[in-house]
């Protein structure tokens with residue numbers, strides 16, 4: 033059970049990083065990016081193809097995949113910024129659903145619908161504590177999740193770019209009136225989250241699943257993680273992702289629960305929504 | 319500074335909004351270092367005119383130049399970089415940013431921030447509080463200080479007094495004079511007509527989207543009946 037829980041850490045770290053990306057996007061560019069994981073999946077598939085068919089070494093291939101993931105994301109940002117600059121979050125997010133479906137189909141067309149022959153980027157155990165193995169991938173993703181959240185926090189509070197981004201998220205029109213280049217900054221946020229998302233998917237995916245649809249749907253547990261932080265708090269998004277991963281890992285160990293683990297993100301989301309609405313329900317009931 | 323070139327110039331400016339024009343055919347020159355007052359009843363189109371100048375909404379027809387450069391096709395950011403600063407109606411602070419962070423957004427020089435905080439000691443005391451926790455008057459000071467550190471060439475000020483106690487507003491008003499003394503050209507929209515006219519060289523009265531008086535501010539100040547007629551949209555009110 034403990035072994036299972038720790039095995040879930042790799043997935044948890046992945047949920048956490050994607051959850052942090054979703055939180056940043058929701059705060060800074062007013063979008064719930066349903067294509068977040070699909071972008072990572074597509075960049076990863078390109079990297080896999082570069083290794084298997086073009087004979088590139090693994091790290092340069094991942095680097096190309098990351099650039100592609102960042103560019104796809106930036107392109108969505110440009111499209112939304114051009115045609116829906118003042119639209120509400122709902123309409124802007126709807127665009128990303130279309131992109132999600134488009135990327136899944138495109139990957140079927142380009143790479144076929146058989147699962148990709150992933151070669152793990154990181155493999156093997158990192159260390160062993162009293163018989164329980166902790167894998168390199170688990171260490172890597174947890175560290176990346178914490179680092180991404182921390183560095184995002186530092187950038188947002190300490191640097192002038194971060195202050196501009198926060199100003200932009202609070203009052204977009206006023207921000208432009210004081211000379212903040214809204215378009216450029218938003219596209220930079222899209223590109224960065226796209227690149228970070230691709231990097232973690234490329235590294236963790238081989239231990240999870242190698243199916244395009246399954247990888248794209250990683251956005252669901254990521255959204256559950258972001259929801260714990262109310263799509264605002266980065267630290268809680270990290271906690272949410274890790275807890276969800278560990279719970280799933282533990283559930284997988286128990287044969288009665290192993291099917292239920294797929295429903296965990298869903299239960300997590302419903303539970304959080306009910307919890308966050310508890311005051312409203314109380315007020316309405318009076 | 320070259321007096322002839324350094325002006326904000328409007329020629330036949332019309333601004334439409336939804337149903338149709340909300341202010342039409344405004345021609346006006348704001349020279350550097352002077353205050354021009356723009357007054358008129360609610361809904362006259364004052365805010366719409368300022369918003370069209372700063373690029374919040376488009377200018378429907380007519381031309382606007384800043385220091386000779388036509389700006390109606392420029393983005394909001396490009397207009398801001400030309401030194402055109404819009405102090406919006408309401409309190410246009412960034413609520414989650416601290417006082418200092420609000421100023422950092424526009425400061426040309428870090429030293430200017432300290433200078434601005436010296437002018438407003440109450441802000442200096444609360445420099446690291448989020449702006450949303452300040453009083454209304456203090457928030458308006460943040461907005462003025464933010465404009466100050468950006469070293470504007472032209473200032474569009476929209477009802478700075480809105481929702482402020484008169485005492486508080488009277489503290490802010492000298493800042494407008496100070497901006498002008500430093501060579502900033504100011505277009506001042508204000509409900510306290512007499513205070514605005516007292517600061518201004520030229521004045522415009524707009525009513526229902528039309529300019530009903532344009533001329534010396536002093537003249538209007540000395541002739542209340544003229545002001546009254548212009549407010550009511552009097553067709554026979556003199557136009558310069």
Ligand SMILES: Nc1ncnc2c1ncn2[C@@H]1O[C@H](COP(=O)(O)OP(=O)(O)OP(=O)(O)O)[C@@H](O)[C@H]1O
Pocket residue numbers: 335336337340358359360361362363364365366367407
């Ligand atoms: N967003 C909008 N869409 C459509 N019409 C608008 C909008 N905002 C204002 N208007 C209309 O434009 C006209 C001018 O409004 P504006 O706010 O410019 O007047 P104002 O002179 O600033 O008034 P006040 O003194 O009350 O601030 C009004 O008739 C108003 O109903």
Ligand SMILES: [Mg+2]
Pocket residue numbers: 364365366407476477
């Ligand atoms: Mg107004």
